Amino acid sequence: MDRTGVTSSHLQVLRDVLSMTRPERWGASATECTYQVLESLGRLLGADAASFQAQHAGSGPGGGPLMRHAQSVEQGERQLLDGRTLATLRPHPALEVMARHWWELPCSLPDRTGRGGVSSLRTYFSQREWATHPVNLECLQLADEMLLAQVCGAGRSMRVLLERQHGRPFGPRELTLAELLLPHLPQLLAAAVAEHDDGVRDAPAHPPLTERQGAILRLVALGLPNRRIGHSLGISEATVRKHLENAYARLGVQSRTEAVHLLHEEETTAHG
Incomplete structure (x- = not known):
């Protein structure tokens, strides 16, 4: 995004994203609409790649999150991994590094606090701290990453991640726009996950935890x-x-x- 502020072009993309999150705009596929939202968010917020992940805290390898659904868009290329596919994949060694440091990174804030919101890596790490952090050196190799998180209860969350591979970190304008958009995303994202879900699972035999x-x-x-x-x-x-x-x-x-x-x-x- 331009340092000078929000332009009329940015406002048009913002309106387009808000329109796409309405159920009447999804058409036959919430998954396709989610791709379009990710592409638009990348343009609006100046990201090199955008992804949506539905996950479950602390259930994955090494104590990290267990991924239930993943969609991504990078340089026009789209990728979808549903829960069944993700369950068959062998964890990449780089993810072991992420799992070891998960609970000290801002990406675990929704799991630690039970609250959603918008954050970024460089909000919590200085340039030098992030440049030398093991997760950046061995896994992400990014200038910055923004997180838009919605907590769903019982350890589940839905997240939109926006990557900046080079250049300056995300600034107040991008973070503010993301905060404005976050409340409008969960219904669409949940519908995209449901399109690939295997079915309803049995409820626990006790009152749900808060x-x-x-x-x-x-x-x-x-x-x-x-x-x-x-x-x-x-x-x-x-x-x-x-x-x-x-x-x-x-x-x-x-x-x-x-x-x-x-x-x-x-x-x-x-x-x-």
Whole structure:
């Protein structure tokens, strides 16, 4: 995007994106409409590549996320990987690096906090910090990446990722436009995932956990004590304990180990 501000061309693309997110514009395929939105977002926000990912926190290799659906657009080339295909792929070695550092990166903020929103890598890392970070050196090799995240509950999220391979990082104008667009995207993205879903899965035999309870238990699964969990989520240690007590009651268990084990079993079953 031009440093001077939002132009009339940008506003036209913005209007086009908003129009495409309305159900009456999807036609026969929400997947096709999602591709068009990704292409438009790339033009609007000055990205070299755009992707949409639906994922489940902490269920993938190395404690990273488990991908349920992925669509991407780069230099006019489109790619789609549904859940069945993703389940058959052997993890790339670079993803092991991402998994090791997942919980310290801004991309894990929706999982740690239970809240969606817009963020970017360079919002959290200086140029030197990001240039020397293992994830950048061994995996991403990007100037910056913007995240638009919608939390769906039970550890699930939908994310639009915009990459800038060279040049300056995303600035306030791009981040503000992304914040304006984010509330309009989830319905379309969920419909795209549903077009490739294998069907409805059995519901758990207990009341569902709240987003905060799920986020805390996933941090418990990483071996973090209550003090560090509270610091990570911006809440007190006493509040963490109370959330855990309520989670135990909902799951019908008595300990951290039982709760994590049951949650892991249900998440593994839900994703085949």
